Amino acid sequence: MTTEHRTLHNRVLAVLGPAIAAGEYAPGHAFTLQGLEGDFGVSRTVAREAVRVLESMGLVVSRPRTGIRVRPQRDWSVFDPQLIRWRLAGSGRMEQLRSLNELRAAVEPGAAALAAERGPADERAQLEAVAERMTLTGQAGELTTFMELDIAFHRRILELSGNEMLSGLAEVVTEVLVARTSYDLMPHNPRPEALRLHMTVARAVRDGLPDVAEAAMRAIVTEVADALRDDAPGC
Amino acid sequence: MTTEHRTLHNRVLAVLGPAIAAGEYAPGHAFTLQGLEGDFGVSRTVAREAVRVLESMGLVVSRPRTGIRVRPQRDWSVFDPQLIRWRLAGSGRMEQLRSLNELRAAVEPGAAALAAERGPADERAQLEAVAERMTLTGQAGELTTFMELDIAFHRRILELSGNEMLSGLAEVVTEVLVARTSYDLMPHNPRPEALRLHMTVARAVRDGLPDVAEAAMRAIVTEVADALRDDAPGC
DNA sequence: CCGGATTGATTGATATCACTATTGGTGGCG
DNA sequence: CGCCACCAATAGTGATATCAATCAATCCGG
Structure with missing residues (x-):
């Protein structure tokens, strides 16, 4: 997660950012520094x-x-994790989740293939343990722990891809999974099919099978995308 | 491109940013505000x-x-267009280009498919004209104009995908293509094969053929990735 | 009616001061 | 001798006052 020490300007951002991100101010709307000083009771600095x-x-x-x-939305740095968090907190949440998952669908299968292909063998092997714990905590309905493991799983794969840009998407995926859990968009018990797929990915990566890993990962993310399309919580 | 009016703090950033991005300061290295004031001859503010x-x-x-x-590199917002530009200006350029192109390879084929599938028909049709002009200026060796058209082409496809995140990558792709041209990493005449592929993508998108568009786009980006792997300029 | 000078609102930049949190040392205690 | 609590130096944090630069809007002359 991004660094968040409690400075005043961060507190201003925590209000202004989400408001702008939620579209509460039309493109072109103008603030003044003086106005902000007054509204937030802070100094010009x-x-x-x-x-x-x-x-x-x-x-x-x-x-x-x-x-x-x-500025109009198309100029925003939509990959900034902070901005993503702000938008997921607002009213356009579902739409934002859908586009983020489409991105995941485009990227994660390829990342899984790369991970299987060229990740360090010892680290590849560790994935299975994560997937196993996911299965256990998932079946037990421990949603928070499950989320953390899920995040660790996907992050690990992105990192194993050996590509810095793909690793950078770990932040994005993290935000998505945190939002899905904290806004109650996860099923109370993850679907068994999804759990099995995570195991398949883990084993394929461990065994260096790019095609299998890619296919299984694609199944995971398209399943989520489908679930979101129906506005129902998937895994 | 990002907004760049000539403020003092931007001038400081233009020096400090590239320096840090180039790894001239090891993670953990500490500046002080006072030091920066002195080094750049600017006020504390x-x-x-x-x-x-x-x-x-x-x-x-x-x-x-x-x-x-x-901070260590893994904490950087690697998708920030400004940071990408800084890094492409530094010594790690080729490595940065390689990872950016791997990202493109992961994303653009899917984006082309989406564009063919659900882009507005009239806008889809406009792509062909861009590809045609690319062919003309490419054969004429007008590198700068070619670059602009190339950027327009790829940006248009990402935008036609109808996904905000994918559209957001247009900035990234732009930086890559600008860097390839301005650092002389483009062949003086684009490869005919690449030009044909762009035409194929354009027509497939126009005709609403996701699979064809995806395959042709994949051919484009993997070709570039291969070229970069050999340290030789591709298209 | 048009074009260029004027102007005042608003950001840009500097200087300075008081406050606060963090760290690292220092001395006392067990 | 080692551990812990306290203290002081240090650097960022926040506020305020003030002047410079900029530029959209207005006004006036041709």
Whole structure:
């Protein structure tokens, strides 16, 4: 997760960010520094720091005389984990989850193949233990622990791909899984089919079978995508 | 491209960012605000704004008494277009290009399929014209114009996918293509095979043939990946 | 009615001060 | 001798005041 020490500008961001991310301000809407100072009861220094961060995420532009203007959605840095979290907290959650899962569907099968192909053998072997514990805690209905293992599982595979960009998506996947659990979009008991598929992926990666790993992972993510399409919780 | 008006803190970032991104400072290395003020001859406010941005990109953490410390690479927001640009400007360029292209290889085929499947028909039809102009300018050796068209082509497909995350990757692909051209990693005349493949993708998308579009796009990106593997310029 | 000078609102930048948290040392105690 | 509690130095954090630069909007002359 991203670094979050409790500074004032972070507290401003924690309110402003989600509000803009949720579309509460139309593109083009202009804030002023003075306005922010007043609204949040903070100094100019702090307000400017917050604005600089929003600016670096592409949410706003700050120009003299015009103020701080909200940019259209297409300019946002949609891969920024913080922005993803903000959006998942807002009203467009389901839509955001759908597009994130489509991304996962596009990427994770290939990552699983790469992991099986060129991950270090010892680390590849460790995946099975994670999948086994997932099965146990899943059947026991321990949702929080299950989530943590699920995150660890997918993160590990992305990292084993040996590709820095794919590893970087681990943050994204983490946000998705956290959101699915904390917003109660997971079934109380994971589907047995999904658990089996995770085991299949784990073994295929361990045994260096890219095609099997890829196919099983594809089954996992498309299953989730289908479930989300029906607005029902999948795994 | 990201917004870049010439503020002082941006000038600080333009030096500090690439330096950190290039690994000139080992993880754990600590700056102080005072040091930055002196080194860049700027006020504390400006130095702090720059640090806040670096912090939001995961490059550093700022803590009282400890200073501003460089974080290990795995914590960086590797999808941030600005960070990508900084890294492509540094010494690890080829490695960065390789991982970016592996990402493209994982994502773009699927995006092409989605574009063929559910993009608006009129926009899908426009792709062919872009591909045709690519062929013309490519054969004429007009590298800059070719690059712009190439960018437009791939961006259009990502946008037609109708998925916000995939559209977001357009920035990444743009940085890659700009870097390939400006650092002279493109062949002076694009390979005819590559030009034909772009035409194939364009027509398949226009005609709503996901499988064809996906296969042709896969051929494009794997060809590039192979070329990069041999350290030779591909298309 | 059009174009260019004027202007005032708003960000950009600096300087300085008080506050706070963290760390690392220091001295006392077991 | 080692462990723990306390203290002080240090660096970021936050506030305030002030001036410079910019530029959208307005106004005025031709």
